[in-house]
Amino acid sequence: MTFVKAEVPADEQHVAMELGLLFDEIRRVLVSEEWDGLRPSHLRVMGYVPPNGISITELAVHVGMTKQGCGQFVSQLVDTGHLVVEPDPDDGRVRLVRRTPAGDSATRALALRMAQVERGWAARVGERRYRTFRRVLEEIAAGDS
Amino acid sequence: MTFVKAEVPADEQHVAMELGLLFDEIRRVLVSEEWDGLRPSHLRVMGYVPPNGISITELAVHVGMTKQGCGQFVSQLVDTGHLVVEPDPDDGRVRLVRRTPAGDSATRALALRMAQVERGWAARVGERRYRTFRRVLEEIAAGDS
DNA sequence: TATTGTTATACTCTATAACTATA
DNA sequence: TATAGTTATAGAGTATAACAATA
Numbered sequence: 430m431t432f433v434k435a436e437v438p439a440d441e442q443h444v445a446m447e448l449g450l451l452f453d454e455i456r457r458v459l460v461s462e463e464w465d466g467l468r469p470s471h472l473r474v475m476g477y478v479p480p481n482g483i484s485i486t487e488l489a490v491h492v493g494m495t496k497q498g499c500g501q502f503v504s505q506l507v508d509t510g511h512l513v514v515e516p517d518p519d520d521g522r523v524r525l526v527r528r529t530p531a532g533d534s535a536t537r538a539l540a541l542r543m544a545q546v547e548r549g550w551a552a553r554v555g556e557r558r559y560r561t562f563r564r565v566l567e568e569i570a571a572g573d574s
Numbered sequence: 575m576t577f578v579k580a581e582v583p584a585d586e587q588h589v590a591m592e593l594g595l596l597f598d599e600i601r602r603v604l605v606s607e608e609w610d611g612l613r614p615s616h617l618r619v620m621g622y623v624p625p626n627g628i629s630i631t632e633l634a635v636h637v638g639m640t641k642q643g644c645g646q647f648v649s650q651l652v653d654t655g656h657l658v659v660e661p662d663p664d665d666g667r668v669r670l671v672r673r674t675p676a677g678d679s680a681t682r683a684l685a686l687r688m689a690q691v692e693r694g695w696a697a698r699v700g701e702r703r704y705r706t707f708r709r710v711l712e713e714i715a716a717g718d719s
Numbered sequence: 720t721a722t723t724g725t726t727a728t729a730c731t732c733t734a735t736a737a738c739t740a741t742a
Numbered sequence: 743t744a745t746a747g748t749t750a751t752a753g754a755g756t757a758t759a760a761c762a763a764t765a
């Protein structure tokens with residue numbers, strides 16, 4: 430198989446292609462493994478549920494999706510036993526979302542697995558250079574509108 | 575609005591979240607602009623069509639999707655006038671995909687727009703540090719299985 | 720009136736399976 | 743037989759619109 434980048438003229442390569450490759454590598458890792466029956470999207474939504482609980486609408490903002498879509502994922506994650514929903518004592522409209530121990534466990538396992546992927550990347554480019562990469566990545570992401 | 579990362583415990587943050595933010599910024603840029611009626615996915619597929627032309631099956635491998643899905647995008651891009659398909663003189667089964675001038679133009683415009691996004695990121699973290707980031711990103715992506 | 724969350728619906732993207740036509 | 747490409751179908755992910763319940 431020809432190497433992908435050889436097919437693309439240098440002046441047409443761009444950063445989205447490279448970011449896509451990294452993102453895809455993570456996706457392939459997760460779908461090839463057993464994650465309590467959860468898909469990457471479930472893990473993503475669950476990862477933004479804070480210890481103190483959160484409303485579906487606010488969770489949707491953090492995850493970056495509509496409250497309708499977010500509500501669907503929450504329902505599925507309640508069914509799988511990774512999240513629970515309880516009424517907010519201060520506001521009868523709100524359903525407060527929290528993680529169960531199973532949800533906590535999967536979320537921590539994901540963070541550990543991602544750290545493992547990062548060690549693989551660091552091995553490719555060197556620890557020191559990877560640390561710089563990671564720090565700059567965080568700063569760019571933090572400046573994200 | 576609360577800052578997203580403040581809601582996530584430090585030991586549960588991971589690299590997929592950060593990469594997702596960058597990826598999303600690019601997506602938001604493209605969907606908020608006019609791109610000849612093309613969506614980001616169209617631009618992505620078209621970006622892997624080399625000057626010499628390519629078969630749909632081979633293009634699918636480069637893009638990282640099935641030949642069925644790839645064929646659908648090619649059909650749409652032919653309809654919009656960004657790609658043309660001609661028979662391969664050497665193999666009657668193959669339909670050789672090439673970009674039209676409109677396809678070339680959109681592809682070059684995308685590369686320029688991505689470079690512009692990168693200049694914005696470089697301004698956030700400094701030119702020198704961004705260059706390092708970008709170089710390491712390429713190396714990690716190149717080592718991608 | 721405004722907001723939370725739901726249900727209903729549809730579109731995009733991608734995958735698998737089954738088929739055709741060429742090799 | 744094997745490969746290129748198609749058509750058919752379905753599922754994942756996400757969006758908009760309309761609604762019910764609560765503020």
